[in-house]
Amino acid sequence: MEKPELKLYNTLTRTKETFIPIDPNVVTLYTCGPTVYNYAHIGNLRSYIFPDILKKVLKMAGYNVKQIMNFTDVGHNTTDEDFGEDKVEKAAAEKGTNAWELSKFYAEAFKKDITALNITFPSKFTYATEYIKEQIDMVKTLEEKGYAYLTSDGVYFDTSKFDEYGKMAKLDIEGLNEGQRVEFKEKKNKTDFALWKLSPSDKKRQMEWESPWGIGFPGWHIECSAMVFAELGQHIDIHTGGTDHIQVHHTNEIAQSECSSGEKFVNYWLHGAFLVLEKNQRMGKSEGNFIILENLIDEGYSPIVYRYLTLTSHYRNFLTFSLDILKSAENSYFSLKKSVKNISQKDDSFGEEKQKEFDNAIFNSLLDDLNVPKSIGILWDMINSKELGNKNKIELIEKYDTVFSLNLLDFSDLDEKIDIPQEVIDIAEERLLVRKNKDFKESDRLRDLIHEKGFEIKDLKDAYEITLLK
Ligand code: AMP
Ligand code: ZN
Secondary structure, three states: OOOOOOOOEOOOOOOOEEEOOOOOEEEEEEEOOOOOOOOOEEEEEEHHHHHHHHHHHHHHHOOEEEEEEEEEEOOOOOOOOOOOOOHHHHHHHHHOOOOHHHHHHHHHHHHHHHOOOOOOOOOOEEHHHOHHHHHHHHHHHHOOOOOOOEEEOOOOOOHOOOOOOOOOOOOOHHHHHHHOOOOOOOOOOOEEEEEEEOOOOOOOOOEEOOOOOOOOOOOHHHHHHHHHHHHHOOOOEEEEEEEEHHHHHHHHHHHHHHHHHOOOOOEEEEEEEEEEEEEEEEEOOOOOOOOOOHHHHHOOOOOOHHHHHHHHOOOOOOOEOHHHHHHHHHHHHHHHHHHHHHHOOOOOOOOOHHHHHHHHHHHHHEEEOOOOOHHHHHHHHHHHHOOOOOOOOHHHHHHHHHOOOOOOOOOOOOHHHOOOHHHHHHHHHHHHHHHHHHHHHHHHHHHHHHHHHHEEEEOOEEEEEEEOOO
16 A cells, blocks of 8 residues: 655654654554652653654555653663662662562553553563573673673673764764763763663672673663664664653664664654753753642643643654743643534535545644644634534544544543533522521422523532533
8 A cells, every 4th residue: 555655853864754664564652661769750751742743644644653662770870871779770779579579560550551541561571680691692792793891880882982972962972082081081982872781899789690701780771772672673663762862872872882783773763851940940850840630630630631732742842841831731631622612503415525635634634743733723624614514524533633632532530620600500509508507498489490500410528520512
């Protein structure tokens, strides 16, 4: 089947390129997963929504997608330069729990969060601790090929041996090496990074393994490369992550993967922009100012409202978050759903040409580097158009909600969000008093009055609930 043209912005070339898969039918996609030492914050979660959209657009375009997402459950240190402490071990020590249990707990919490956000699971979740052999083998290959050297702290990758090092990030290698202090004297170049770290001699780690270089644990970057190789092959189509990974993590993934295999690692690198707080404050687990999905639920928001908010901005643009911004996203989300509900109640059918036009316009914006905000704008125009029937509109809403995944045709949460007029609330309050005084005749009269205004009242203990009259 002839596939439509999909354009993706490739960080490698800083241009939008036409997507050409390695295998015409199955797209290989790797998504850098979370480091599981805490809950994912809503910024982290944003960076998993755009690969979800990508996957769904690829499917709509006729591809099968094989997606792998990892859990970094070992080896991610508190600094990107491989120093400091292992985040998982540190968190386990602080909480007085076991590193294995802690990482499993947060991996499960992450799965729960993405389920709540209608992000479909990858073909497989991979845990870094389950690919230790593959990581050791890759380090051995790099050592045999002369790209690695041993220090008292572990095995390091010699970045000066790879001419293309830092190309994607446009790193100024000379400047970096000259201008900055090398914090670890045995490192040959500032940008060299750990492939295998040796366990400290004075402390027993909870997660550590035997290796040809001594007991230790893998570096963060080697994990992703080894899992890609093991599950998807040495050369894949697409790799995703947040923009913060361009400089170090993905730069190092490219270096070690390409030096180990001798071929190109990834054809398209896609990076999602950050969610920031007002005044451009970065949200980060390490910054300690993070908001998790549960906090939004506690504030009365549905996770899907958060998904909707993220879809109002292009994945390559910063998204500013505040509760006020979320509130206005909630308003527009529910007004979109109310409009959908209205049209679902009529079933006139006409304007097939117009339907096709809207269909193409929505799909083309999605195919244009996943321009979801634009496609939602067109969906609104379609809803308001008089040139096609309600049945035709519902067909398109159904079709594109398989990509947006906003539950647009589930109206069960709409009643809670109705605006109840003050006048109706006043009558309900009066009726509460009347019922306390056991004046049931007056209570019935007030119930009828509420009915006349189009609402239903349900009696609860010393309270009431108002819904729309059905
Ligand atoms: P981590 O759990 O720290 O490995 O991060 C998981 C993912 O979240 C990575 O792809 C990061 O690039 C991404 N990320 C971290 N902070 C933010 C943020 N504030 N906004 C969007 N993505 C983020
Ligand atoms: Zn990664």
